Amino acid sequence: MHEKSFYDDTTLKNESKAPIGTIWTLLGKYVSDFSKPIMIASIMLSVAAGMVIGFGKFLSFCVNTGLLTKGSDYFGWILIGLGTSVVLLALASYARTYYISWIGEQMMARLRYDLFNHILKFPVSFFEEYQPANLVARMTSDMNLLQLVLTNSLGIFIRNALIIIGGIVMMAITSWKLFALSCVIVPALLLPVIYFGKIVRIYGRFAQSVLADLAQFIDETLNNIKTVLLFSHTSQDRASFHGYNTHFVQAVLKSAKARAKLVGFAMVLIFSGLCVIAYLGAEMVFEQTITKGDLLGFLFFAIAVCGALGSFSTLFADFYRAAGASDRILEIINISPPSQVITKTRAAKNHGILAMHQVSFSYPSRQESKVLDHLNLSVLPGETIAIVGPSGAGKSTIFSLLLKFYEPTSGSIYLDGISYQDLSPDTIRQQLGLVTQDAVIFSTTIFENLAYGLDTVNENDLWHALELVHLKKFVEGLPYSLQTKVGHRGVRLSGGQKQRLALARVLLRCPNILLLDEATNSLDAESDFVVQQNLKTLSKQCTTLVIAHRLSTVMEADKIMVLNHGRIEQIGTHKELMLCDGLYQNYANLEFGLSDASTGKAHIL
Numbered sequence: 230m231h232e233k234s235f236y237d238d239t240t241l242k243n244e245s246k247a248p249i250g251t252i253w254t255l256l257g258k259y260v261s262d263f264s265k266p267i268m269i270a271s272i273m274l275s276v277a278a279g280m281v282i283g284f285g286k287f288l289s290f291c292v293n294t295g296l297l298t299k300g301s302d303y304f305g306w307i308l309i310g311l312g313t314s315v316v317l318l319a320l321a322s323y324a325r326t327y328y329i330s331w332i333g334e335q336m337m338a339r340l341r342y343d344l345f346n347h348i349l350k351f352p353v354s355f356f357e358e359y360q361p362a363n364l365v366a367r368m369t370s371d372m373n374l375l376q377l378v379l380t381n382s383l384g385i386f387i388r389n390a391l392i393i394i395g396g397i398v399m400m401a402i403t404s405w406k407l408f409a410l411s412c413v414i415v416p417a418l419l420l421p422v423i424y425f426g427k428i429v430r431i432y433g434r435f436a437q438s439v440l441a442d443l444a445q446f447i448d449e450t451l452n453n454i455k456t457v458l459l460f461s462h463t464s465q466d467r468a469s470f471h472g473y474n475t476h477f478v479q480a481v482l483k484s485a486k487a488r489a490k491l492v493g494f495a496m497v498l499i500f501s502g503l504c505v506i507a508y509l510g511a512e513m514v515f516e517q518t519i520t521k522g523d524l525l526g527f528l529f530f531a532i533a534v535c536g537a538l539g540s541f542s543t544l545f546a547d548f549y550r551a552a553g554a555s556d557r558i559l560e561i562i563n564i565s566p567p568s569q570v571i572t573k574t575r576a577a578k579n580h581g582i583l584a585m586h587q588v589s590f591s592y593p594s595r596q597e598s599k600v601l602d603h604l605n606l607s608v609l610p611g612e613t614i615a616i617v618g619p620s621g622a623g624k625s626t627i628f629s630l631l632l633k634f635y636e637p638t639s640g641s642i643y644l645d646g647i648s649y650q651d652l653s654p655d656t657i658r659q660q661l662g663l664v665t666q667d668a669v670i671f672s673t674t675i676f677e678n679l680a681y682g683l684d685t686v687n688e689n690d691l692w693h694a695l696e697l698v699h700l701k702k703f704v705e706g707l708p709y710s711l712q713t714k715v716g717h718r719g720v721r722l723s724g725g726q727k728q729r730l731a732l733a734r735v736l737l738r739c740p741n742i743l744l745l746d747e748a749t750n751s752l753d754a755e756s757d758f759v760v761q762q763n764l765k766t767l768s769k770q771c772t773t774l775v776i777a778h779r780l781s782t783v784m785e786a787d788k789i790m791v792l793n794h795g796r797i798e799q800i801g802t803h804k805e806l807m808l809c810d811g812l813y814q815n816y817a818n819l820e821f822g823l824s825d826a827s828t829g830k831a832h833i834l
């Protein structure tokens with residue numbers, strides 16, 4: 230686990246953007262879509278705030294005129310008015326709470342969708358840098374912090390802001406002198422809020438990023454639990470977990486400490502301020518420069534304003550934490566997926582002709598090492614090309630480029646004569662079907678795994694595909710047949726069954742070009758034989774590229790390419806290659822146990 234530095238003074242200086250500004254950058258674009266509900270919520274907020282201010286004015290009026298004394302003509306009416314106001318306040322508060330939650334939830338749903346949509350636009354290399362569990366944390370725990378602010382804190386903030394504005398105006402109207410004295414207190418209140426708020430933001434963001442690392446760690450450990458147990462790694466994992474956990478708690482506690490200081494400062498300032506105002510006000514009553522009713526009203530407004538200001542300390546802490554979470558979400562949103570100019574949306578003809586011209590490639594994370602080096606390849610319709618070579622030679626990388634998971638560093642790839650530059654990834658992938666050595670199975674039913682990505686499925690086709698991969702009998706024997714659940718990543722299936730299921734899924738799509746990357750390496754001899762026979766028949770209908778370590782599975786290919794260090798070392802049929810001294814002959818001799826490699830006499834033919 231790498232150490233993260235908490236923060237230093239420079240980090241603090243960099244936190245210059247106001248938290249609301251950061252949240253606005255993230256959510257501002259959705260505001261116009263919710264203008265009507267925002268308007269209703271604003272009216273309700275104003276009514277709720279107006280009622281509070283109105284109540285202060287009413288108190289002052291009552292004391293000044295003695296209206297609330299028993300026997301007054303208006304006593305009954307005033308009680309009715311007060312009751313109505315309370316009901317109105319309750320209704321306005323209800324509507325405000327509901328509408329603000331509604332707007333907040335809708336905005337979050339939009340943001341979540343847009344972020345997910347944005348993430349899906351990235352190429353494979355993006356997911357090498359940003360691990361899936363880390364992205365999940367940004368979409369869940371970071372979003373939760375933001376959601377809390379939108380559905381709860383923001384409403385309270387706006388209402389309190391209105392109370393502050395209304396309260397200040399009323400204070401000024403009620404007594405200029407007392408108001409001028411109060412003005413000294415307000416700026417003093419804001420300074421600690423801003424200072425400690427920044428610290429809350431920094432630690433909040435740090436805690437969120439540690440939480441994301443923790444999520445990633447849990448994800449990896451639990452997904453590879455068998456390996457963890459096999460290597461008796463649980464004690465190390467416990468220690469690592471403890472490390473992440475401690476880091477998280479430290480960051481959260483530092484943030485909590487800053488929040489506590491913020492609240493403490495606010496309380497001291499508010500109450501001392503109120504005491505000073507009350508003292509000065511009492512003196513003014515003695516001097517008869519203010520009436521008792523006005524002092525009561527003034528104190529009511531001052532308490533309302535200070536209470537609202539005091540709530541800002543905790544609200545701002547929420548905003549700063551949400552701003553920290555927004556920073557992490559914005560980090561992803563601000564990365565633009567690579568754009569490409571696609572001039573054609575479809576390949577002209579679905580012939581299945583593939584060509585690679587002088588293709589070189591380095592992985593983005595390892596630019597210095599060339600995985601493919603000026604590679605040329607041409608595959609005609611219906612042809613079967615085998616790619617063999619040592620581990621790490623770049624065989625699977627060729628498939629990744631053919632599937633447009635990565636772009637070549639130089640050179641071009643063509644499908645049916647059209648450059649990959651002019652084809653969208655979807656157009657290309659519709660024509661290609663890939664089966665890999667580590668079959669990807671989803672934790673759903675066999676049916677859903679087979680029908681993955683298909684709009685409509687004919688059950689007969691499904692059974693036919695299962696028959697081709699020698700899996701029909703097995704599925705028929707399962708208690709729920711096609712509807713049987715296969716467990717997390719297909720844990721309830723054997724390696725060979727998973728591989729055959731993945732193969733059936735691809736065959737069901739009838740791709741023009743079939744890419745098989747060690748696709749049958751986990752099969753038993755009988756299944757392998759049946760699948761190989763069926764693939765042979767199928768390969769006459771479609772173009773096939775096969776990567777295999779077992780030469781027996783590729784001997785009958787139309788062409789065999791021997792790849793070494795990203796370059797084609799040999800190319801030809803099995804017979805031709807057996808006659809040449811080289812890598813292929815060595816492999817064949819090792820596999821088939823031939824001793825006279827030098828003569829290259831093809832005993833195995």
Ligand SMILES: Nc1ncnc2c1ncn2[C@@H]1O[C@H](COP(=O)(O)OP(=O)(O)OP(=O)(O)O)[C@@H](O)[C@H]1O
Pocket residue numbers: 357592593594595600619620621622623624625626627
């Ligand atoms: N995502 C990646 N980022 C960086 N380097 C990678 C990545 N994937 C593969 N490589 C490197 O590229 C080289 C070629 O890998 P590739 O998977 O194409 O080999 P291969 O010929 O398919 O090997 P094998 O027979 O073992 O499957 C290797 O050196 C590997 O370490």
Ligand SMILES: [Mg+2]
Pocket residue numbers: 624625626746
């Ligand atoms: Mg490989």
